[in-house]
Amino acid sequence: MKPHISLIMAVSLDGKISTRDGAGPRFASEADGIRLREIRSLADAILVGAGTIIADDPTFTERGKYKDLRLERGLAPNPIKAVVSGSGSVPETARMFKPNGAPALVFTTAHIPANRLEALEQVAEIHRVGATTVNFHRVVEILGEIYQVKHLLIEGGGQVNFDLFRAGLIDEIYLTLCPKIIGGRDVLTSVEGAGFDFLDIVGVELVEHRLVDSEIFLRYRVHRN
Numbered sequence: 619m620k621p622h623i624s625l626i627m628a629v630s631l632d633g634k635i636s637t638r639d640g641a642g643p644r645f646a647s648e649a650d651g652i653r654l655r656e657i658r659s660l661a662d663a664i665l666v667g668a669g670t671i672i673a674d675d676p677t678f679t680e681r682g683k684y685k686d687l688r689l690e691r692g693l694a695p696n697p698i699k700a701v702v703s704g705s706g707s708v709p710e711t712a713r714m715f716k717p718n719g720a721p722a723l724v725f726t727t728a729h730i731p732a733n734r735l736e737a738l739e740q741v742a743e744i745h746r747v748g749a750t751t752v753n754f755h756r757v758v759e760i761l762g763e764i765y766q767v768k769h770l771l772i773e774g775g776g777q778v779n780f781d782l783f784r785a786g787l788i789d790e791i792y793l794t795l796c797p798k799i800i801g802g803r804d805v806l807t808s809v810e811g812a813g814f815d816f817l818d819i820v821g822v823e824l825v826e827h828r829l830v831d832s833e834i835f836l837r838y839r840v841h842r843n
């Protein structure tokens with residue numbers, strides 16, 4: 619069965635997900651960090667793009683209360699960690715590959731250079747799912763069938779988010795609207811890629827909202843075309 623797929627992002631008022639100097643989601647509040655951990659504690663697996671690993675180097679290792687929450691829910695202490703990296707640019711030294719009891723996966727293509735494949739094979743389970751680009755339908759199938767993932771959390775970045783929307787795979791969005799203006803023509807937004815034509819725009823429906831100081835926590839259900 620297809621896993622339920624949630625996407626989580628923090629955006630500035632002008633839709634940016636990082637800053638001109640590449641500070642990533644650090645513009646979001648402490649309350650947003652808490653919300654991220656709570657939502658992670660529902661997920662069997664987390665998937666990101668190589669760009670996010672290179673920029674932010676997350677560990678995806680849970681501690682204390684959030685680890686306990688996972689165990690109470692019958693989940694593994696840490697989520698499965700997965701990265702999409704068609705060219706194998708994700709560094710094998712990234713913190714997501716440090717052993718923490720959870721499998722680390724790389725979804726790549728037949729195009730990956732032999733030296734990158736060899737390096738990544740030392741630290742992760744590799745799945746080649748596409749000739750030159752990663753086929754996200756296969757990624758989701760593998761996560762569901764081989765790794766028994768029922769709830770998958772997508773944590774960006776902009777390129778991976780677009781690919782998943784284009785593939786029609788996202789079920790819900792957790793968005794934090796942060797009271798900040800970042801600007802910058804070249805600063806990334808939450809959905810990058812080639813973008814959608816008018817007739818292909820993805821529609822969403824607001825199902826939850828909460829205001830904490832000037833930050834708004836939103837949850838949307840994604841419409842299926």
Ligand SMILES: NC(=O)c1ccc[n+]([C@@H]2O[C@H](COP(=O)([O-])OP(=O)(O)OC[C@H]3O[C@@H](n4cnc5c(N)ncnc54)[C@H](OP(=O)(O)O)[C@@H]3O)[C@@H](O)[C@H]2O)c1
Nearest residue numbers: 628642643667668669670704705707752774775776777778
């Ligand atoms: N504000 C937030 O909540 C938040 C959350 C997460 C990330 N971020 C920010 O987002 C930025 C990163 O976003 P991004 O758009 O640059 O990168 P990204 O989406 O994280 O990763 C892009 C990379 O993923 C691989 N990839 C994606 N789709 C692919 C496909 N169909 N086939 C093959 N490979 C594919 C490619 O890796 P290869 O180059 O290896 O082929 C590509 O270069 C960072 O600045 C990060 O801080 C912000």
